[in-house]
Amino acid sequence: MTDLAVAVPEPIVGRSLWGNAWARLKRNRAAMFSLYYLAFIAVISVFGPMVVPHEYTTIYGDYVRMPPSLSAYPKPDMIQGALSDAIKRMRADIKEWHQDGNRVIVTVTSTKPIDDRNIRYLDRSDAFDDTRIENKSADGLQVTMSSAIKQQYFLFGTDNTGRDLLSRTLMAGRISLAIGLLAGVVAGVIGVIYGAAAGFAGGRVDEVMMRIVDVLYSLPFIFFVIMLVVFFGRNFVLMFLAVGAVLWLDMARIVRGQALSIRRQEYVQAAEAMGVGQRGILLRHVIPNLLGPVVIYMTLLVPQVIILESFLSFLGLGVQEPMTSWGVLISVGAKNIGYANWLLLFPAFFLVSTLFALNFVGDGLRDALDPKDR
Incomplete structure (x- = not known):
């Protein structure tokens, strides 16, 4: 006499109220x-x-009410304005300037000898950084400086x-x-x-x-x-x-x-x-x-x-x-x-x-x- 294997059905697992609610919620695509x-x-x-990259309290004085943009600031048409503002704080005049890659080279003149520490006015600008003196006249009335363009992104x-x-x-x-x-x-x-x-x-x-x-x-x-x-x-x-x-x-x-x-x-x-x-x-x-x-x-x-x-x-x-x-x-x-x-x-x-x-x-x-x- 052989024993016959009897298949025992697996117990049915019920779902709670919250389980049913979650199943119905998942069918609601909008929810x-x-x-x-x-x-x-x-x-x-x-x-x-x-x-x-920016703190919510940091103020950029050179970028007031700038529109949203996927490209970096300053824009090409903004570089000259930012450069002029920084040089005016040095109490000097721009003789000539040009852009070389990601740096700008500017030559300034003044009626008085220009102090080397005046390069800080460019570094304080939101548009420039890493300013260096490239050349200086013997009398100190003309200085050539180079500065890196500081790129800022303002997506909103x-x-x-x-x-x-x-x-x-x-x-x-x-x-x-x-x-x-x-x-x-x-x-x-x-x-x-x-x-x-x-x-x-x-x-x-x-x-x-x-x-x-x-x-x-x-x-x-x-x-x-x-x-x-x-x-x-x-x-x-x-x-x-x-x-x-x-x-x-x-x-x-x-x-x-x-x-x-x-x-x-x-x-x-x-x-x-x-x-x-x-x-x-x-x-x-x-x-x-x-x-x-x-x-x-x-x-x-x-x-x-x-x-x-x-x-x-x-x-x-x-x-x-x-x-x-x-x-x-x-x-x-x-x-x-x-x-x-x-x-x-x-x-x-x-x-x-x-x-x-x-x-x-x-x-x-x-x-x-x-x-x-x-």
């Missing part, structure tokens, strides 16, 4: 593209200022003070995204805890807590921010306090409505029958089941925070120089749109595209986490 785009913006905002152009717009846009993205994420997280944590506690407690406690929310709703947001500026001054932390202290109110109301529905579910009643305390029910059952709507609302809260920060910075109540944000750059660009439109176009593109991506991700999460689509 996934937006997710990758947000990751790209975050990476270049964090690491970009370390890679670009420069602003109205001569700072590189690319490095400032990337630094502004770091600040705007940090404010949006951190203030959104602060508002979300406060709103979830407050709303879940109010909705789960119910009764008179819920009534009192919601009336406090109504009172805070009645306070004008701008007036509240101005009061914070008067008392604490303008600083980066103030943005988190001002924005996070107001936007948690919407989150609290949304969570409170969800908590009122969850507290009537059978698994909550079963936990109460087993003797689980209210704190345990709140932390183990109510808040975890609120994460779906909370995650969706957070993707809509972050762009709202970024817009508010941009609005406050546009009014001069937000991030201050030399630090910058997309709102600050847009404010400066709006004032220079007539003759330097790139100062508005680049930061506005980054801001608008990021807001669109966040909203597409929010729509994708809403569809992925909707139990009716399962």
Whole structure:
């Protein structure tokens, strides 16, 4: 008698709610593209200022409001002007000059003997470097110098003070995204805890807590921010306090409505029958089941925070120089749109595209986490 091999079927592995949601989200091309785009913006905002050749605070006096260009500055037609400005500071006159490869050779004359240390005026220029004296007359009234042309790349152009717009846009993205994420997280944590506690407690406690929310709703947001500026001054932390202290109110109301529905579910009643305390029910059952709507609302809260920060910075109540944000750059660009439109176009593109991506991700999460689509 032989034993017959019986094929045992492999156990079927089920997927959780979050696994199903991720599978549905991956089928949403707009949401996934937006997710990758947000990751790209975050990476270049964090690491970009370390890679670009210019610091966001460095001022190039010879390159004020230069348009975007893929080729290096100075342009051929700018060399003579930059050379004339540098020689004027030496209190000398240009006799003749010519370009030899990547260097310029210039002969200058003066009514007084020219000090050899005057070559520093060329080195201080943003267009020249490595200046050397090639020849000098016996009386010192004529000097021939050579200087290397210092090539500078400004892919996004420069602003109205001569700072590189690319490095400032990337630094502004770091600040705007940090404010949006951190203030959104602060508002979300406060709103979830407050709303879940109010909705789960119910009764008179819920009534009192919601009336406090109504009172805070009645306070004008701008007036509240101005009061914070008067008392604490303008600083980066103030943005988190001002924005996070107001936007948690919407989150609290949304969570409170969800908590009122969850507290009537059978698994909550079963936990109460087993003797689980209210704190345990709140932390183990109510808040975890609120994460779906909370995650969706957070993707809509972050762009709202970024817009508010941009609005406050546009009014001069937000991030201050030399630090910058997309709102600050847009404010400066709006004032220079007539003759330097790139100062508005680049930061506005980054801001608008990021807001669109966040909203597409929010729509994708809403569809992925909707139990009716399962």
